Amino acid sequence: MTHSILIADDDVQIIMALKLLLKTHQFDVVVAQTPNEAIEHATKREFDVALIDLNYQADTTSGQEGMALINDLKKLDELLPIVVMTGYSSVDIAVDVMKLGASDFVQKPWGNERLLSILQNQISLKQSRRLGNKLAAHNALLSNERSTPSCNIVAESAVMKQLLTQLEKLALSDMSIMLTGENGCGKACLPIIFIVVHRAITIHM
Incomplete structure (x- = not known):
């Protein structure tokens, strides 16, 4: 070299x-x-x-x-x-x-x-x-992202707003998440939401 x-x-x-x-x-x-x-x-x-x-x-x-x-x-x-x-x-x-x-x-x-x-x-x-x-x-960037989570998804319904708030809290943890629900209920969209809130969480569906 x-x-x-x-x-x-x-x-x-x-x-x-x-x-x-x-x-x-x-x-x-x-x-x-x-x-x-x-x-x-x-x-x-x-x-x-x-x-x-x-x-x-x-x-x-x-x-x-x-x-x-x-x-x-x-x-x-x-x-x-x-x-x-x-x-x-x-x-x-x-x-x-x-x-x-x-x-x-x-x-x-x-x-x-x-x-x-x-x-x-x-x-x-x-x-x-x-x-x-x-x-x-x-590491400093990751630390800043963990301490100041943010979400760019716009939600109108009270249920969706509550869900995003819960996801931001979960994004600060190291836990694995299991998603359950019927086909067509939107489970496939949630991994994208986790990415948006700046935290890699293991998701099982």
């Missing part, structure tokens, strides 16, 4: 080496030589992971440009894993970039196996977080 990666580094030789390595391992590689160029790419498309340098031509030692880039990338995609790579690594810088949202830290020159392992792990973590967010949103 191909994964997309954004690489930001101002060293052409570094970019060439990374492209050769990552394309061999089925990565769709997009490169940027400045933070602004990286942001431009990230604005246009989503990436599975980003591999960025901390230092660029305007400031080659402090890591401030890279830190600002991390912040900007996270604003565009808070789930984007960002792996930081720099030749001026230190414990202090590593701590700072992690606080900003970087996922991991690699020092130049890197080890190919370790770098590939880090990238694959971060991609897997992003997929897990995205799935977790979808499940949480789905």
Whole structure:
């Protein structure tokens, strides 16, 4: 499976080496030589992971440009894993970039196996977080539907209104329902009504 990666580094030789390595391992590689160029790419498309340098031509030692880039990338995609790579690594810088949202830290020159392992792990973590967010949103929707049942069926008769009220109450339970009655009395319509009141109930007829 191909994964997309954004690489930001101002060293052409570094970019060439990374492209050769990552394309061999089925990565769709997009490169940027400045933070602004990286942001431009990230604005246009989503990436599975980003591999960025901390230092660029305007400031080659402090890591401030890279830190600002991390912040900007996270604003565009808070789930984007960002792996930081720099030749001026230190414990202090590593701590700072992690606080900003970087996922991991690699020092130049890197080890190919370790770098590939880090990238694959971060991609897997992003997929897990995205799935977790979808499940949480789905559960929140179900919870809201259970707490605020609604019915869009219009009823005029008092008997039908009473039936719909009872169904809305039943829709909040987990019980199974058995419908009885003579042929032609409308039993087949009731499963549709249960769907309308937003609750899946096992119905036996």
